[in-house]
Amino acid sequence: MLTHVDLARYRGFKTYKVRGLSRVNLFVGMNNSGKTALLEGIQFLASGGDPSVLAQSAIRRGEVVVRRPDAPTLVEIAHFFFGHQIEPEADFSITGNNGYTPVTVKVISLEDRQSKSEDLPKVPRRVGQFAIKIDGGRRRTPEPRIYPLTREGVVQMEDPAPWRFEGYERLLIDRMSRFQGSPSYFIGTDQVDSVSLALMMDEVAMLGRDSMLADAMRLLDPKLEYARMLSGASTLGFRGSKGGVIAKLQGVERPVPLGSLGEGMRRMLTLASALSTTRGGYLFIDEVDTGLHYSVMAKMWELIITTATAYDIQVFASTHSYDCIYGLAKLFRKQPDLKQVFSVQRIEAERQDSVAFEPEEILAAIREDIEIR
């Protein structure tokens, strides 16, 4: 489990230290404070330097060039470097105490390498002189990954993987990263639609984790036997703009729409599914309060903390919502044991380290109306 992370020259962070991380971690701060960048950086480290993690974060931010739907996605890699500059020897690194060697990304000159053409991935046209080299990761340092840069400074980092279903065309943007063994998954702020939920539940099914998902959902409603998504192909069931998710309750013969179980259940199902797919690994949730009413924040935290503890998942979340922190305090008052596995950190990119808050301090802040964000 990561307790310390150090960033150097990554995005808006010249140097940045985070200490005192725990099993479940909440990053708070103003908009544009760097919370999302920090989540992405930690995922990059936790994934062992998986290039698809970089690519996915670029796609979420729109830092890509897409020419044709079936053409490879080209990542504008400059934005990952402090100062947005691609120049020789520019680099950034992310270090942690999870036993991995530091993950570094460096701009190298292609002429430096005595390379044979088979070593490099299929090279886009208009290659320039430079490449991105990713190093580091697991205990045993793997082969460095090298990606040539075009003269415009973009990089092809992965094969295209368009996904087509029922007329929806999307890139499979948020795939699981299992690059070096530990699964990691990033839930971005846009993922509140049916398609994302369907993909997530497919992943749960493929991993054989349906019963883990049901267990997690039962924290929210003990009578729940299972929840599942209808394909929408038939005229039966419950349809609507949000797609049909049904819930089977103990003692009730026919399933009911998931929404009738309470406020925010679809989002809870998304979170529970994501937890079910990252057992033994890492889950990243940007703006964790998205799509949830203030009245169910405490329930959301109970779901996350209990499931992460039971299934050895390290969770990193961000928020700028007061209600989200208030819900956390409410849960801590009711279930003080849950405090021990939680850390809250304020992120400000202008500082050089995060400000860690003890759970007792969160309770005092809510009681005394002190602004910690």
Place this chain on the structure above:
Amino acid sequence: MPSLMPHGALFVEGLDDEHAIKQLLARHNIHIHDDECPLRVHCKGSDTGVIDAVSVAIKASGKHPVGFVVDTDAFEPPSSQFPKGRRLSRTDRWSAIRARLASVEVVLPTPQQPIDSELPSGGFISRSLRFERDVGVWLMPDNRADYGKIEDLLSTLVPKGDALFELAKRATTEALGISTTRPSENPAIQTKNERKGQLHSWLAWQEEPGMSYGHALRRKYFEHNSSVATAFVAWFKRLYGLP
């Protein structure tokens, strides 16, 4: 002279303290009544509440000064070490506060000095280097008394020789004698609240009976410039950078 509007946060023990302090400051032309005033007074603390908030208040967002006005007289609830609970004095309170100040890197003498040297009679002001803000502590009433609350500061503001106050003192003493014969389920005033009894009795016999401390300060039943009150206002001005 234009009124002074300080910026920052001030933590006090309760509503009585909040209103009394605001009105005392107003008598010195420092106005923190409005919602627009950028100084926020936090007063939801219980006996240990203000002290519990010290570290998080200093870590809070922003760089404005933070001040803590703490009762010197407090009661620690029963614990395994002290099964009947414990009355806390000035040194206990300062130790607890000092430990929390140290945890957020407020500049303090090393090694630790005797309390009178670390906590001046004019109030404590220092700075947290890590969180880049000035921090102040005032132990009621005057940073010197072993046991004290806002009432002890207010009693210095009763006009000297006021006959009604002399009567209030005598009456409270008499009441304390009676209170020992009361049934334990409905106890009367205890010695620790003698000062409070004196003040409330005095206020009961003014033209507008039963005024609150803040109201009585505003109506000038209390004076505003005893040496303790002046020292408190001077500490406040230094902490919040007022002229």
